[in-house]
Amino acid sequence: MWTLEIEPDGPASAAAAPGQFNMLTAFGVGEAAISLSGDPAEPGRLVHTIRAVGPVSHALAQLRPGAALGLRGPFGAGWPMAEAAGRDVVIMAGGLGLAPLRPAIYRLLAERARYGQVQVLYGARSPADILFRRELESWRRRLDVEIEVTVDHAAVSDWRGHVGVVTTLLGRAAFDPANTVALVCGPEIMMRFCAAALGDAGVKAEAIHLSMERNMKCAIGLCGHCQFGPVFICRDGPVFRYDQVAGLLRHKEL
Amino acid sequence: MDHQGPSVLTALGLQALFDSLRHRGYRIVGPKVRDGAIVYDDLDGVADLPQGWTDEQAPGRYRLARRDDAALFGYAVGPHSWKAFLHPSVQRLWTARREGDAVTVTPEPTSAERFAFIGVRACELxxxxxxxxxxxxxxxIDPHYRARREGAFIVAVNCAEAAGTCFCVSMGSGPKVEAGYDLALTEITEGEHRFVVEAGSEAGRQVLAELQAHAAMDGDLDAAEAVVQRTAASMGRQMRSDDLRELLAANLEHPRWDDVADRCLTCGNCTMVxxxxxxxxxxxxxxxxxxxxxxxxxxxxxxxMDFTHVPGGxxxxxxxxxxxxWMTHKLSSWVDQFGTSGCVGCGRCLTWCPVGIDITEEVRAIRESPSKQGAGT
Structure with a gap:
């Protein structure tokens, strides 16, 4: 896992909104869609968190400080920050899904008075897989935000926290379901369960927002790869209101 | 020639059209026989056209055959389409040069090529x-597509033959060309071999004005209309299309998808053609x-498999x-995305499918099945 900070030297790109992504190029290797994981209030410092899983992400992770890379963006529709104002906010993240939610968390904490209760519920595979651990710990020291972390499995000797899937944290969280906006990002199966659990807790489908992942080559709706039924994830998303995609999510391999 | 209505050209006059287009700097591309099929390629002149040839098409089958006349456009569509020229299969986007830690990216310039397409069918328009x-x-906007598209001159042809796999009438896309052409030809082989020509643009009118064309008589127009009528009445396939968006969106779990998956080789031929x-x-x-x-x-x-590859598979x-x-995008979600169906009824996906999967048959199987979901008949 690598976090890459980029200082733009070309024409300044538009300030990114929380939840948007960039297309990053490792020259001679290829391009990949990477979500922005930094604070949108610092547009001169573009932060991306990358898991080195393919040739492009691997090459990006190996760049030395000062090296050049290609950047297009920002692309896509982000988290509904304006809609969240004045309401409780429940953030549910799974694994690397915390990265595209981090810009939203920065804004929530920076403008804390604009929002009601703020809950961050995070699930990781194991204690070693917890992303931004020190930051989570520092947020947890604040009195105006609830941060809960759970892991799928851990040895008793190195974990004293919650064990179980992230939805188990929902029952402990204090929020008013009728006046809540939920932001969810993680593996698709995890998001489906989160949306169902939020629905059971009384949060309306149109107040639940998911960030979808698909293969992307162009980010501008021309290459066809990221189609999800009628929508292009790159152009119409990646963040969708749950009621707009719930019908599509019911179908496997769509 | 100074009249603005339909004109009549002889085969000799058609050569003059080629000469005029070449003189204007166009690269002339059209049908010719190659590798046992009628493909689209550079043409030197009328002599390169597949004179006296036709094609026999059925799901999974394509054969050239001799006609008993000298028709120049007496066949339907082959494996190629004009997207090979407007949206080429390989397009460089940029080159980059690295010097130390600095990288300079140079976008690929757009093409200055001006194509004249000869023999574009209604479904292809x-x-x-x-x-x-x-x-x-x-x-x-894709600048490469736009450059090639804006420079193109289109000589359309009204189809005089429908293949066994054609269903443009069902898709409302043919066989008569309605718009989007510079010149439109209808080939008449009864009596004197001739072409009724109509201009559909200012560029088309200018080219036509230079040719040795005379005004079309009622007999010419009647003969041209009869050609289109005959073709429209001889479609090899039919597919009800007015409710496809809703029908397929409501049947994403229909058992017919398992049935077609047993036959489909996932070769991608249908997407290429x-x-x-x-x-x-x-x-x-x-x-x-x-x-x-x-x-x-x-x-x-x-x-x-790579098309949808993400880190999880x-x-x-x-x-x-x-x-x-592929099929729901073509017939259903395309409408949501772009406001039209993605299918023009050309039949290529039937003909060039190695196992002869017939999209019209697959739709019919879902529509008429007892397990169908949703409204409609």
Whole structure:
């Protein structure tokens, strides 16, 4: 896992909104869609968190400080920050899904008075897989935000926290379901369960927002790869209101 | 010639059209016989056209056959479509040069090539209009497509033959060309071999004005109308199309997808021959030192596993899901995305499918099945 900070030297790109992504190029290797994981209030410092899983992400992770890379963006529709104002906010993240939610968390904490209760519920595979651990710990020291972390499995000797899937944290969280906006990002199966659990807790489908992942080559709706039924994830998303995609999510391999 | 109405050209006059287009700087591309099929390629003149040839098409089958006349356009469509020229299968997007830590990216210039397309059918004009919506109709424009498209001169032909796999009448896209051409020809082989010509643009009118064409008589127009009527009445296939968006969207779990998956080889032929399929992938390459690199865009197909690959694996791992994606996109979700169907009824996906999967039959099987979901008949 690598976090890459980029200082733009070309024409300044538009300030990114929380939840948007960039297309990053490792020259001679290829391009990949990477979500922005930094604070949108610092547009001169573009932060991306990358898991080195393919040739492009691997090459990006190996760049030395000062090296050049290609950047297009920002692309896509982000988290509904304006809609969240004045309401409780429940953030549910799974694994690397915390990265595209981090810009939203920065804004929530920076403008804390604009929002009601703020809950961050995070699930990781194991204690070693917890992303931004020190930051989570520092947020947890604040009195105006609830941060809960759970892991799928851990040895008793190195974990004293919650064990179980992230939805188990929902029952402990204090929020008013009728006046809540939920932001969810993680593996698709995890998001489906989160949306169902939020629905059971009384949060309306149109107040639940998911960030979808698909293969992307162009980010501008021309290459066809990221189609999800009628929508292009790159152009119409990646963040969708749950009621707009719930019908599509019911179908496997769509 | 100074009249503005339909005109009549002889075969000799058609050569004059070729000469005029070449004189104007166009690269002339049209049908010719090659490798046992009628393909689109550079043409030197009328003599290159597939005179006296026709094609016999059925699901999974294509054969050339001799006609008993000297028709120049007496066949339907082959494996090629004009997207090979407007949206080429390989397009370099940029080159980059690295010096130390600095990288300079040079975008690939757009093409200055001006094509004259000869023999564009009504379904193909519709296909070009559909690709226009994809590449130049949205917020993001493909500059390479736009450059080639804006420079093109289109000589359309009203079909005098329908193949066994044709269903343009069902899709409302033919056989008569309605719009989007510079010149439109109707070939008449009864009596004197001649072409009724209509201009559809100012550029077309200017070219036509230079040719030795005389005004069409009532007899010419009646004969041309009869050609289109005859073709319209001889479609090899039919497919009800008014409710396809809703029908397929409501039947994403229909058992017929398993049935077609048992036959589909996921070879992607249907996507390569389809005149509207537009999906691409990109690949980067570099020289051995890593100083020079480039990005190239290539046609891609939703039938490959790589198409939907994400770190967790391929989203559409089964043949069922990949065939379903192709067909529901073409006939249903395309409408949501671009406001039209993605199908023009040209029949290429039937003909060039190695196992003869017939999209009209697959739709019928879902529509008439007892397990169908949703309203409609």
């Amino acid at each position: 519709k296909a070009i209009e559909i690709q226009d919506r994809v590449f130049v109709g949205g917020a993001h 389809c005149p509207t399929c537009f999906c691409t992938s990109v690949e980067d390459s570099s020289d051995l030192t890593g100083a020079e690199s480039s990005r190239t865009r290539r046609w891609d197909s939703c039938f490959t 391929s989203v559409r791992a089964s043949a069922r899901s990949r065939y379903r994606q």
